Amino acid sequence: xxxxxxxxxxxxxxxxxxxxxxxxxxxxxxxxxxxxxxxxxxxxxxxxxxxxxxxxxxxxxxxxxxx
Amino acid sequence: xxxxxxxxxxxxxxxxxxxxxxxxxxxxxxxxxxxxxxxxxxxxxxxxxxxxxxxxxxxxxxxxxxxxxxxxxxxxxxxxxxxxxxxxxxxxxxxxxxxxxxxxxxxxxxxxxxxxxxxxxxxxxxxxxxxxxxxxxxxxxxxxxxxxxxxxxxxxxxxxxxxxxxxxxxxxxxxxxxxxxxxxxxxxxxxxxxxxxxxxxxxxxxxxxxxxxxxxxxxxxxxxxxxxxxxxxxxxxxxxxxxxxxxxxxxxxxxxxxxxxxxxxxxxxxxxxxxxxxxxxxxxxxxxxxxxxxxxxxxxxxxxxxxxxxxxxxxxxxxxxxxxxxxxxxxxxxxxxxxxxxxxxxxxxxxxxxxxxxxxxxxxxxxxxxxxxxxxxxxxxxxxxxxxxxxx
Numbered sequence: 001x002x003x004x005x006x007x008x009x010x011x012x013x014x015x016x017x018x019x020x021x022x023x024x025x026x027x028x029x030x031x032x033x034x035x036x037x038x039x040x041x042x043x044x045x046x047x048x049x050x051x052x053x054x055x056x057x058x059x060x061x062x063x064x065x066x067x
Numbered sequence: 068x069x070x071x072x073x074x075x076x077x078x079x080x081x082x083x084x085x086x087x088x089x090x091x092x093x094x095x096x097x098x099x100x101x102x103x104x105x106x107x108x109x110x111x112x113x114x115x116x117x118x119x120x121x122x123x124x125x126x127x128x129x130x131x132x133x134x135x136x137x138x139x140x141x142x143x144x145x146x147x148x149x150x151x152x153x154x155x156x157x158x159x160x161x162x163x164x165x166x167x168x169x170x171x172x173x174x175x176x177x178x179x180x181x182x183x184x185x186x187x188x189x190x191x192x193x194x195x196x197x198x199x200x201x202x203x204x205x206x207x208x209x210x211x212x213x214x215x216x217x218x219x220x221x222x223x224x225x226x227x228x229x230x231x232x233x234x235x236x237x238x239x240x241x242x243x244x245x246x247x248x249x250x251x252x253x254x255x256x257x258x259x260x261x262x263x264x265x266x267x268x269x270x271x272x273x274x275x276x277x278x279x280x281x282x283x284x285x286x287x288x289x290x291x292x293x294x295x296x297x298x299x300x301x302x303x304x305x306x307x308x309x310x311x312x313x314x315x316x317x318x319x320x321x322x323x324x325x326x327x328x329x330x331x332x333x334x335x336x337x338x339x340x341x342x343x344x345x346x347x348x349x350x351x352x353x354x355x356x357x358x359x360x361x362x363x364x365x366x367x368x369x370x371x372x373x374x375x376x377x378x379x380x381x382x383x384x385x386x387x388x389x390x391x392x393x394x395x396x397x398x399x400x401x402x403x404x405x406x407x408x409x410x411x412x413x414x415x416x417x418x419x420x421x422x423x424x425x426x427x428x429x430x431x432x433x434x435x436x437x438x439x440x441x442x443x444x445x446x447x448x449x450x451x452x453x454x455x456x457x458x459x
Contacts, residue, residue: 015267022269030350038099039425039452053334053342056278056312
């Protein structure tokens with residue numbers, strides 16, 4: 001776990017300023033955090049029903065009875 | 068198309084890859100259909116309809132409606148004696164593996180305000196089932212810094228949830244402050260989250276999120292019980308739970324055609340449940356208009372601190388206030404694999420149609436609590452999503 005925390009600042013050290021005209025590739029569908037946003041919402045719902053933990057995935061999921 | 072995209076980028080100083088906020092004010096219609104089926108008799112048919120409408124150059128409206136038709140939603144048709152009261156599942160006559168036992172309606176309406184340096188989303192959500200109702204509100208603010216190379220996010224939500232179980236029972240939870248069981252049938256959930264997205268270079272970015280959630284009230288499942296050789300008991304959990312998950316996501320493009328999306332989440336909570344989630348997706352453009360994806364996910368969790376072994380429950384060898392028959396609070400590992408397709412058909416004008424298909428297989432490891440409840444050694448499920456989006 002500590003190694004992961006150490007990697008985070010290393011990632012920032014390697015970053016360069018990205019100009020607006022250099023962001024074309026970042027705007028493509030496959031570069032989105034959730035390219036399959038519709039199925040991601042359903043997946044998140046399935047996992048929250050079937051597993052004991054939840055959260056920190058972005059977006060509001062809303063509750064259900066999920067018996 | 069390429070020229071149009073470059074022109075759009077030149078005129079738009081802020082492109083936010085994390086949530087595609089730049090396109091949030093575009094008018095669109097979205098229709099998707101989710102399907103889920105598993106080996107323990109649960110089947111879900113779930114169509115979702117949504118619209119996005121720009122109300123002005125800064126305000127937008129997003130409205131969604133999800134409908135779930137769920138079979139076997141109300142567990143087994145059991146008839147069990149609790150304290151000399153015969154308590155039955157009210158879905159009388161229904162089979163656990165046939166028919167739709169529940170129907171859920173879940174509307175979600177949100178407004179988006181897009182300022183020059185920040186974007187705010189405010190919304191309200193409801194969910195209605197025969198035995199469970201939810202009303203919720205949420206908000207999120209994304210602040211764009213450093214020429215939108217850095218985005219800081221802050222969000223929160225409140226949810227009020229009410230059980231009306233279809234069986235006759237007293238609903239109890241353990242109040243740790245008062246050291247006794249209290250009668251409660253509702254649940255309140257507060258969530259606060261903070262996050263960031265940082266562009267690393269023109270081909271990669273990293274994002275992270277920390278979320279704090281507090282749940283109060285009836286936090287177990289009112290239908291869950293354990294029937295031992297000489298007794299039967301409903302599940303009984305504490306009436307408060309605090310959760311502290313954080314996640315990191317790293318998205319990298321290696322060529323014009325190939326990208327990866329890696330996700331890690333660590334979760335811990337006041338019930339002593341900890342979990343690790345690793346998720347990796349790979350996308351490859353086999354055509355300019357067609358992208359294929361592969362996904363793999365591993366999830367592992369520890370048990371909550373107040374669970375006892377199945378053998379202890381079977382023998383009645385415990386003197387705890389708490390009682391847990393639900394496998395999702397036991398030590399558990401799950402695996403998920405999926406394939407996907409994203410297709411923007413070129414024969415539509417302006418390529419403004421996006422079709423997505425996604426198929427997944429999900430399974431848990433072998434688990435004694437699953438076997439006790441479902442009669443299966445593990446849960447195996449398949450689920451699919453078909454989505455159609457049209458941008459005006």
